[in-house]
Amino acid sequence: MSRVxxxxxxxxxxxxxxxxxxxxxxPELVPVIPCTTRPRRTGEVDGQNYRFVTQDQLRQYExxxxxxxKREYHTAQGLWTYFTLRxxxxxxxxxxxxxxxxxxxxxxxxxxxxRVIYLExxxxxxxLRCLEREERQERPDYTELCxxxxxxxxxxxxxxxxxxxNLHSIHTGGGIEDCLTQFEALYHSL
Numbered sequence: 001m002s003r004v005x006x007x008x009x010x011x012x013x014x015x016x017x018x019x020x021x022x023x024x025x026x027p028e029l030v031p032v033i034p035c036t037t038r039p040r041r042t043g044e045v046d047g048q049n050y051r052f053v054t055q056d057q058l059r060q061y062e063x064x065x066x067x068x069x070k071r072e073y074h075t076a077q078g079l080w081t082y083f084t085l086r087x088x089x090x091x092x093x094x095x096x097x098x099x100x101x102x103x104x105x106x107x108x109x110x111x112x113x114x115r116v117i118y119l120e121x122x123x124x125x126x127x128l129r130c131l132e133r134e135e136r137q138e139r140p141d142y143t144e145l146c147x148x149x150x151x152x153x154x155x156x157x158x159x160x161x162x163x164x165x166n167l168h169s170i171h172t173g174g175g176i177e178d179c180l181t182q183f184e185a186l187y188h189s190l
Contacts (some may be wrong), residue, residue, distance in 0.1 A: 001113055002113060002167050003030070003092050003115055004093045004109065005092070005094045005187070006021055006029070006116045007094070007119060008099055008117070008156075009096070010124040010152035012130045013126060014121060015119055016096065016128075018119065018172065018180075019031075021176055021180055026187065028093045030093045030094070031093070031094055032087055032095035034083065034097065035050075035051040035058070035061075035082070035083050035084070035093075036053070037053060037055055038075075038081075039077070041137060042136055042137050044170065051126065052122050055081075065086075068083075068084045068086050068087075069084050069097070069101045071100060075114055076147055077129070082098075084097065084104075086108070089113060091109075098136045099163070099164060102116045102164060103163070115166075116164050117160065118169045118170070120169055121171075122173060125172075126149070132150060168186050170183060
């Protein structure tokens, strides 16, 4: 049975970094590229990090029944939508999503095929990473950084995490090789 590995976690917990290293180490995993209506960050490439779309394109995908899951965020810069398009579950896949996104994937596909891996990092580490990432932006938005950081406390509360069955964790404080070792153990056992 083909599987979908969902990396979830708070902002700056290491999802993007681990995602790219996993894809390098496990070329048999096919990436699922999420879509968003938010503006591109400095260094992001359309079709690699996200598919950057307009609200009109989103409405067209929805009308065609192609949207598997969708999340909307009221940010300091306006409404941003993130969503995942339907894909064939004909090979093992990897994506970054949210707890709600993972739940929606469980409903759209075989629940047993969806593997949810929560990336954990302490708040200090995450805050420093968030600040460093924001400083690289053309127009740093510290208000949005703070909103996201605080929203994550509720979005990834112990109660929210407990709603997902068979949630697995990777601790991201020990460096990328340690993270890959933890992923490898999950990849071969799940």
